[in-house]
Structures are given as C-alpha cells and as structure tokens.
Amino acid sequence: MPRPLHTTRQARSKAPPAPYVEVTVVFRDVLQKPIEGLSVQVKAGTGAPPAPEWKLGEDSDDPANTARSSAPGAASTPSALSQMVDNKAEATTDANGYAVTIRNAVRNQPIDILVKNQRGEYKWKATVTPSKDISAFTIVSPEYHLEATTKLTPKEELEQNVDLPVVRDGEIMTIERLVNEFGPYIGWSQKVTEQGKVKKDTPTRKKEVTEDEQTHKKKTKITIEHQYKVVDDGKPRTVVLNVLGSRLNYPSPSTFSEEQYKAMAMQLNVEVAAIKAIVMQECSGIPFEINGLPKIRYERHRFYKLLQLRYESQAAAAVQAAHKKGVKKKIEPFKNPYPQFPDLCFLTSGGYGPEGLHQYEKLAQAAELDFDLAIQACSWGGFQILAHEYAACGCVTSFEFANKFMSGSNGQMNIFALFMKNVKPHGIEALRSHDWKGVASAYNGGNWEDNNPDYAKNLRNFYEKFK
Numbered sequence: 001m002p003r004p005l006h007t008t009r010q011a012r013s014k015a016p017p018a019p020y021v022e023v024t025v026v027f028r029d030v031l032q033k034p035i036e037g038l039s040v041q042v043k044a045g046t047g048a049p050p051a052p053e054w055k056l057g058e059d060s061d062d063p064a065n066t067a068r069s070s071a072p073g074a075a076s077t078p079s080a081l082s083q084m085v086d087n088k089a090e091a092t093t094d095a096n097g098y099a100v101t102i103r104n105a106v107r108n109q110p111i112d113i114l115v116k117n118q119r120g121e122y123k124w125k126a127t128v129t130p131s132k133d134i135s136a137f138t139i140v141s142p143e144y145h146l147e148a149t150t151k152l153t154p155k156e157e158l159e160q161n162v163d164l165p166v167v168r169d170g171e172i173m174t175i176e177r178l179v180n181e182f183g184p185y186i187g188w189s190q191k192v193t194e195q196g197k198v199k200k201d202t203p204t205r206k207k208e209v210t211e212d213e214q215t216h217k218k219k220t221k222i223t224i225e226h227q228y229k230v231v232d233d234g235k236p237r238t239v240v241l242n243v244l245g246s247r248l249n250y251p252s253p254s255t256f257s258e259e260q261y262k263a264m265a266m267q268l269n270v271e272v273a274a275i276k277a278i279v280m281q282e283c284s285g286i287p288f289e290i291n292g293l294p295k296i297r298y299e300r301h302r303f304y305k306l307l308q309l310r311y312e313s314q315a316a317a318a319v320q321a322a323h324k325k326g327v328k329k330k331i332e333p334f335k336n337p338y339p340q341f342p343d344l345c346f347l348t349s350g351g352y353g354p355e356g357l358h359q360y361e362k363l364a365q366a367a368e369l370d371f372d373l374a375i376q377a378c379s380w381g382g383f384q385i386l387a388h389e390y391a392a393c394g395c396v397t398s399f400e401f402a403n404k405f406m407s408g409s410n411g412q413m414n415i416f417a418l419f420m421k422n423v424k425p426h427g428i429e430a431l432r433s434h435d436w437k438g439v440a441s442a443y444n445g446g447n448w449e450d451n452n453p454d455y456a457k458n459l460r461n462f463y464e465k466f467k
Contacts, residue, residue, distance in 0.1 A: 023136075027097040027154075038093040039115065040093060041122045044109070048110055050086055110129045111127065113126045113127070113137075165181040179363070186364040205222065205223075248292055256382060260409060276462065277459045295359075295382070297378060306373045372398050381405040382409065383419070427443055439459055440459065
C-alpha cells in the first residue's frame with residue numbers, strides 16, 4: 001500500500017498557526033526516482049467540510065505567496081472566504097514527478113490522492129493530512145508482492161487495474177472476507193508484457209537511532225534498502241500476476257509447537273510421536289501455505305453428495321407435508337444441478353487438480369455455487385479434517401470451523417482433539433496400540449488401500465522417526 005512520506009521545509013515561528021497551508025504532492029518509485037505521466041486526482045478527503053476554493057500552482061510571482069514562503073507562520077487568509085466548495089483538482093505528473101501544489105489547503109483536513117488506472121478509473125492511493133505551514137508529500141509507487149517473474153515499472157504499478165483489498169500486517173483472515181473480497185481475484189491473473197530489463201527487488205528494513213548533539217534526544221529512523229537484480233535480455237517477457245501469491249493471512253501461531261503436541265497427546269492419551277506422524281502424513285508437518293492460508297483440499301464428490309443429502313432431506317419433508325394434506329407426492333431422483341462444472345460438482349472422486357494454492361481457486365469457484373457446502377467439501381489444515389464434521393468438532397457453522405483453521409495452530413489443535421473424540425474414537429484406540437492399518441481405516445475410510453496404499457506404512461515410519 002502506498003505510504004505518504006512527510007518532508008517538511010518550514011522554519012519555526014512564534015506566530016500563531018494560520019488556518020491555511022501550502023501542500024505539494026509528488027510521486028516517486030521505491031528508489032526515489034520521479035514517476036512521469038501519471039493522471040492524478042486530488043480531492044478533499046472523506047469527512048472534510050467544504051472549504052475555500054483551492055488556489056493551485058506554485059505562483060512564485062504572487063507577493064502573498066512569497067510572503068508565506070519566507071514566513072510560513074504568517075500565512076494570509078484567502079480573500080474568497082465566502083466561496084466554500086468541495087475541492088477537487090486533476091493533474092498529470094511532470095518529469096520531476098510533480099503533480100500539484102495547493103496554496104490554501106485547510107490545516108489538519110485530509111486530502112485524498114487518486115491515480116487513473118488503465119480502465120480510466122481514478123483509484124485511491126493515499127490520504128495526506130497537512131499540519132505544517134509548507135509540506136511536500138511523496139506518494140511512493142506500491143509494490144504488490146504477487147507471483148511474478150518480473151517487475152512492473154512504478155508508473156505501471158500505480159496504473160494497474162489490480163484493485164486489491166489490503167491485508168494488514170498481523171491480520172488474521174476470515175473465510176468470509178477471503179471469498180467475498182479476494183474471491184474475484186483468486187484464480188484470476190493479469191498478463192503484462194515488458195521489454196528488455198527485468199528487475200527483482202529484495203527490500204531490507206533497517207532501524208537507525210541518532211542522538212541530537214544539543215538536546216541529547218534520541219530519534220529512531222526506519223529505512224528500507226532496496227537491492228535489485230537486473231537482467232537485460234532485450235526480449236519481451238510476459239508477467240503473470242495472481243493474488244494467491246500475496247500474503248493473505250497471519251495465523252498465530254503458524255506451526256505446531258512441542259507444547260501443543262504434548263497437549264494433544266495428553267488429551268487423547270496417546271504418544272506425541274503418534275500425533276506427529278498424522279501431521280506429517282496429512283500436511284508434511286506444515287499446516288499453512290506460504291501465503292498464510294491453511295492447507296486445504298477441495299473434493300468435488302463431497303460437494304455433490306452434500307447437495308444430494310440436502311435435496312433428499314428437503315424432498316422428504318415436502319412429501320411428509322403433502323401426506324398430511326392427503327396429497328401424494330413423488331420424490332424425483334437427484335440430478336446434478338451443476339453439470340457444467342464437473343471439476344467442482346461430480347458423482348465420483350478425482351479431478352483434484354494441483355495441490356497447494358490451486359485448491360483455493362476451486363473453493364472460491366464452488367463458493368459461488370454454494371458457500372456453505374463449498375467449505376464443507378474441503379479437508380482443512382494440518383490434520384486435513386473435513387469441514388462437514390463441523391458440528392461434532394464444537395462449531396455452530398462451517399464458517400466457524402474454517403475460521404478456527406484460519407486463526408492459527410491453536411484453533412486446529414482444538415478441532416483435532418474434538419474430532420478424534422467425537423468422530424474417530426476407534427482411531428484413538430488404534431493410535432494407542434500402534435495399529436497403523438486401523439488408524440488408516442479410521443482416518444481415511446475402509447477403502448484407504450485403494451486410494452493411498454502407503455498410508456499405514458508412512459504412519460509407521462513417521463512414528464518410528466519421532467518416538
């Protein structure tokens with residue numbers, strides 16, 4: 001997200017602060033190089049009351065402007081105080097990245113900065129609030145850390161049609177927000193062709209503490225160093241961007257600790273090594289994807305079966321209601337309501353597609369058909385527990401179930417303990433006796449040998465490794 005950097009050029013003044021200030025807006029890339037040719041809109045921020053009409057431009061020949069520049073604290077009040085408007089201005093950045101100067105902005109009132117994208121729409125990029133008599137705000141080109149083999153120019157970054165929601169540092173995602181807000185971009189990609197140089201940035205955040213020689217006050221300054229690797233092949237390259245490559249969740253904690261393994265083992269009265277064996281078999285020991293979302297697997301046949309069960313339940317209720325009225329009603333056989341989506345809804349298993357982030361593409365697509373059942377048709381997290389067991393796992397809805405898996409390994413740990421006690425008690429007994437075929441049958445069903453013939457052997461090997 002763009003970060004307005006505040007640069008102040010004023011001198012101290014004992015005069016009372018004037019209500020109007022001078023604001024300059026410029027655009028830079030992460031290397032502080034100017035961005036030329038951006039179509040920019042500057043307007044009064046949300047909640048700002050009408051104010052005198054803006055005076056734009058540097059206007060260095062204006063004596064009043066010269067006076068304000070030389071003595072900021074004595075800034076004069078604009079003459080047209082009676083003309084109150086909702087201010088807005090448009091400009092195009094020049095070779096210096098300069099967009100506009102407002103000579104009579106209202107102190108402490110927000111100003112929104114927008115940039116026109118490639119569809120011709122103005123999209124918000126930053127909000128600045130001038131508090132100094134003379135301020136220059138630098139809007140830095142955003143860098144979406146998406147799956148990409150190359151890097152867009154700063155101008156292209158600001159003009160992109162990528163209108164992504166923002167995930168704050170440390171934010172825990174919910175399944176509702178993920179699908180409703182990010183869903184349109186999951187499985188979506190944008191292709192951009194570049195010519196010649198290909199840049200890849202590795203930013204490093206550094207903290208520097210300085211001390212004023214006179215006051216001895218310490219000041220902390222955060223700097224970001226950008227290291228670029230540049231390859232110049234002279235050929236056009238196509239960049240493919242996908243939102244799934246961005247950081248979408250910050251689970252806490254993101255892995256199972258030894259204390260968590262011991263807690264689960266104690267609740268079930270089994271060995272820690274046995275719990276670790278299941279986690280290794282189900283998710284290779286890592287319950288979350290690299291972007292912070294819990295590992296999932298979407299199963300199209302389960303989505304089909306859940307739709308069928310709902311249909312049959314509703315049909316049976318309709319027949320019973322008709323019978324009470326003395327009317328005979330026949331139940332029609334269930335038919336796939338989504339035959340055009342065989343990869344999302346189908347009678348038989350299969351069609352899983354690639355593992356990993358691709359599974360969220362399928363979840364988002366299925367959620368457009370039925371959000372609740374799409375969640376239930378997935379196995380979740382470090383233990384790959386099917387969400388249709390949400391009630392037995394102490395959850396009121398499938399959404400609550402998914403959000404516990406989103407939240408971190410604590411939520412997954414608690415779900416697993418309830419799942420084993422309430423749904424797979426025979427699996428607990430098999431874990432205690434080291435009956436790995438029994439564990440496989442309990443956890444993966446009676447036909448586990450057809451689906452995954454190495455399941456029991458893998459469990460035994462992992463157990464021997466961790467015990």
